[in-house]
Amino acid sequence: MTALSHPAAPGPAGTPRPRTGRPTMAQVAEAAGVSPKTVSRVINGEPGVVATTAERVERAIAQLGYRHNHAAASLARGRTQDTVGLVIEGIAGRFYAELASGVEEVARAHGQQLLIASSEENPDRERETILALASRQVGGIIVVPRSGDHRYLRTELRSGLAVVFADRPPQRIKADYALVDNVAGAREGVTHLLRQGHRRIAFIGNELAVATSADRLEGYRQAHRDAGVDVDPALVVLGPTDVPSTEAALTRLATLPDPATAAFTQNSRLTMGAWRAIKQLDRPVALVGFDDFDLADVIDPPVTVVAQDPVELGRRAMHLLLRRIAHHNARHHHDILPTRLVVRGSGEIPPPRR
Amino acid sequence: MTALSHPAAPGPAGTPRPRTGRPTMAQVAEAAGVSPKTVSRVINGEPGVVATTAERVERAIAQLGYRHNHAAASLARGRTQDTVGLVIEGIAGRFYAELASGVEEVARAHGQQLLIASSEENPDRERETILALASRQVGGIIVVPRSGDHRYLRTELRSGLAVVFADRPPQRIKADYALVDNVAGAREGVTHLLRQGHRRIAFIGNELAVATSADRLEGYRQAHRDAGVDVDPALVVLGPTDVPSTEAALTRLATLPDPATAAFTQNSRLTMGAWRAIKQLDRPVALVGFDDFDLADVIDPPVTVVAQDPVELGRRAMHLLLRRIAHHNARHHHDILPTRLVVRGSGEIPPPRR
Numbered sequence: 001m002t003a004l005s006h007p008a009a010p011g012p013a014g015t016p017r018p019r020t021g022r023p024t025m026a027q028v029a030e031a032a033g034v035s036p037k038t039v040s041r042v043i044n045g046e047p048g049v050v051a052t053t054a055e056r057v058e059r060a061i062a063q064l065g066y067r068h069n070h071a072a073a074s075l076a077r078g079r080t081q082d083t084v085g086l087v088i089e090g091i092a093g094r095f096y097a098e099l100a101s102g103v104e105e106v107a108r109a110h111g112q113q114l115l116i117a118s119s120e121e122n123p124d125r126e127r128e129t130i131l132a133l134a135s136r137q138v139g140g141i142i143v144v145p146r147s148g149d150h151r152y153l154r155t156e157l158r159s160g161l162a163v164v165f166a167d168r169p170p171q172r173i174k175a176d177y178a179l180v181d182n183v184a185g186a187r188e189g190v191t192h193l194l195r196q197g198h199r200r201i202a203f204i205g206n207e208l209a210v211a212t213s214a215d216r217l218e219g220y221r222q223a224h225r226d227a228g229v230d231v232d233p234a235l236v237v238l239g240p241t242d243v244p245s246t247e248a249a250l251t252r253l254a255t256l257p258d259p260a261t262a263a264f265t266q267n268s269r270l271t272m273g274a275w276r277a278i279k280q281l282d283r284p285v286a287l288v289g290f291d292d293f294d295l296a297d298v299i300d301p302p303v304t305v306v307a308q309d310p311v312e313l314g315r316r317a318m319h320l321l322l323r324r325i326a327h328h329n330a331r332h333h334h335d336i337l338p339t340r341l342v343v344r345g346s347g348e349i350p351p352p353r354r
Numbered sequence: 355m356t357a358l359s360h361p362a363a364p365g366p367a368g369t370p371r372p373r374t375g376r377p378t379m380a381q382v383a384e385a386a387g388v389s390p391k392t393v394s395r396v397i398n399g400e401p402g403v404v405a406t407t408a409e410r411v412e413r414a415i416a417q418l419g420y421r422h423n424h425a426a427a428s429l430a431r432g433r434t435q436d437t438v439g440l441v442i443e444g445i446a447g448r449f450y451a452e453l454a455s456g457v458e459e460v461a462r463a464h465g466q467q468l469l470i471a472s473s474e475e476n477p478d479r480e481r482e483t484i485l486a487l488a489s490r491q492v493g494g495i496i497v498v499p500r501s502g503d504h505r506y507l508r509t510e511l512r513s514g515l516a517v518v519f520a521d522r523p524p525q526r527i528k529a530d531y532a533l534v535d536n537v538a539g540a541r542e543g544v545t546h547l548l549r550q551g552h553r554r555i556a557f558i559g560n561e562l563a564v565a566t567s568a569d570r571l572e573g574y575r576q577a578h579r580d581a582g583v584d585v586d587p588a589l590v591v592l593g594p595t596d597v598p599s600t601e602a603a604l605t606r607l608a609t610l611p612d613p614a615t616a617a618f619t620q621n622s623r624l625t626m627g628a629w630r631a632i633k634q635l636d637r638p639v640a641l642v643g644f645d646d647f648d649l650a651d652v653i654d655p656p657v658t659v660v661a662q663d664p665v666e667l668g669r670r671a672m673h674l675l676l677r678r679i680a681h682h683n684a685r686h687h688h689d690i691l692p693t694r695l696v697v698r699g700s701g702e703i704p705p706p707r708r
Contacts, residue, residue, distance in 0.1 A: 083490075091451055091455045091458055091470070092448075092452060094448070094451075096451075097446045097450075097451050098446060100446075104445055104474070114471065114472065115490075116471070117467060118468065120458070120462060128467075133469075136437075136491075137490075272648065272649065276652070294626065295626065295648070295649045298633070299653055
């Protein structure tokens with residue numbers, strides 16, 4: 001915690017900081033030999049300041065003991081600049097926890113308090129939650145969207161609310177977003193199974209209303225198309241969201257008259273369910289999962305995954321939000337993060353010989 | 355959502371409120387004959403302002419028609435009743451995710467929006483975070499505390515803010531809390547190891563400033579006392595917080611001249627670290643961990659744990675908060691949840707024969 005990032009905080013022992021003789025932004029600018037606008041840019045984490053200049057400004061801030069009052073600066077604009085919101089689908093689960101910790105890391109570095117709220121996987125609640133946060137004067141909001149139409153945000157966007165979408169793109173409005181390359185990731189994972197000789201690969205995913213599901217299924221289809229293999233619709237199961245329902249789905253697919261010999265699962269919870277089902281079967285079924293998880297490397301067989309980096313996704317989304325807060329009218333920016341195939345064993349099991 | 359509680363929100367038709375002619379905080383300060391910081395303190399309900407000064411500031415605010423982004427509503431008539439806050443130490447980790455989902459489940463059932471904020475494992479940030487939430491007109495706050503002195507909350511409590519502590523008790527103030535019976539749980543887990551014949555049992559935990567650590571260590575000591583076995587201080591390691599540092603600690607303890615033959619770890623992250631270290635050793639070391647985790651039953655050896663129920667802990671804390679919101683002056687209530695020993699294999703490994 002630096003003095004810079006928490007301008008209004010009392011000192012550690014509860015003593016208020018001195019109020020007199022406070023250095024001004026103009027003095028910082030003078031000491032650093034730059035314009036006040038450049039100082040403001042550095043303080044607000046805005047782009048367009050070269051690193052050496054930023055260092056000079058930071059040194060001047062430290063030397064003078066300057067403390068920027070983010071809140072006062074933004075009163076004129078009607079929103080506080082020291083708090084941002086994050087709306088996620090649900091609290092539980094490693095993916096959201098990691099995404100939130102990435103957002104928080106960057107927020108903290110820029111003196112912003114993060115408030116997290118859940119939309120409870122309910123498109124109507126998404127809207128209510130965003131508007132509730134907006135009405136609490138957050139400076140900006142990162143949304144992991146569930147709904148299929150974000151036009152309800154138009155008024156807020158026009159009124160100056162900064163909104164960035166994470167993990168899934170906005171629908172029917174233009175906005176900044178940071179995503180993982182779901183299509184390419186799924187395509188790589190499924191291609192890996194096809195290369196082991198599998199031709200009956202199950203896809204287990206969530207409902208298609210969620211953009212990541214649709215994209216990962218598209219990757220699965222593309223991999224088949226690339227390999228000249230037809231997709232059997234009977235092997236595509238959409239709907240399981242927890243371990244037991246995924247176990248049941250995989251067991252059924254692996255015991256069809258013409259069974260699945262491999263499976264691609266679209267998130268770590270489904271992967272754990274599929275892994276548990278495979279463990280109970282009397283013959284091996286190959287498995288590649290989207291998203292990594294704790295202990296995936298030490299269970300037997302260890303699980304081959306298409307790893308994504310939710311912490312980095314959160315960081316990128318927060319950087320986009322800071323940029324949007326600083327430049328209300330900037331062009332929209334999209335950040336697409338790559339995935340990485342982690343080969344561990346479960347994805348390299350060959351199909352049975354006929 | 356009322357206009358009163360969201361003073362700076364744009365009107366229903368999306369028209370931004372006029373920005374000119376608004377009285378400033380400086381004008382309020384001048385009218386009240388105090389510093390702007392004092393005005394800010396009064397507005398944010400911070401301690402350290404004498405009552406007569408606060409009244410003067412409030413009168414000036416009323417006369418000038420000053421509207422502060424945060425707290426005009428709470429000054430005028432109290433707090434909104436449709437939002438509650440949860441302050442946790444950090445976002446990542448299954449324990450907090452589950453606790454939060456329990457809080458949210460009950461909050462939702464009672465029509466309350468939950469806002470979550472992290473104190474980043476920093477006692478100073480805890481205070482700032484709570485006060486930031488309080489200034490955003492939440493009806494009540496659940497805190498998983500990190501600091502060792504909560505007297506800073508007295509003013510807020512007196513002003514009617516409902517506060518409930520979860521997982522760890524409040525320090526130096528009286529308040530409602532919901533905890534897990536950490537002493538009894540640790541005692542049961544360590545007694546289980548002693549019953550297998552172990553006499554050299556390592557304890558790996560966090561720093562003692564965290565109440566749960568101190569309580570779990572106390573349970574470890576009690577189990578030894580019950581069994582008439584002396585605790586060897588060399589086997590008690592406090593500090594590791596992640597997998598690699600726990601791996602290193604366990605490896606060192608298990609390779610002492612008089613080595614540990616068993617270990618008790620105080621949370622699931624430490625348990626995973628210890629398990630990984632044991633896997634690399636050339637002789638088995640028994641392991642019991644506090645808190646359950648995904649896949650603990652399928653790794654080899656499967657891990658015996660003292661299971662707690664963070665979801666239920668969250669539910670109980672939220673029920674206490676609802677009760678406190680409804681009955682500001684009710685007697686304080688404490689909810690202590692039991693733990694459950696789950697026997698799976700790692701805790702039943704006997705000590706080596708000498």
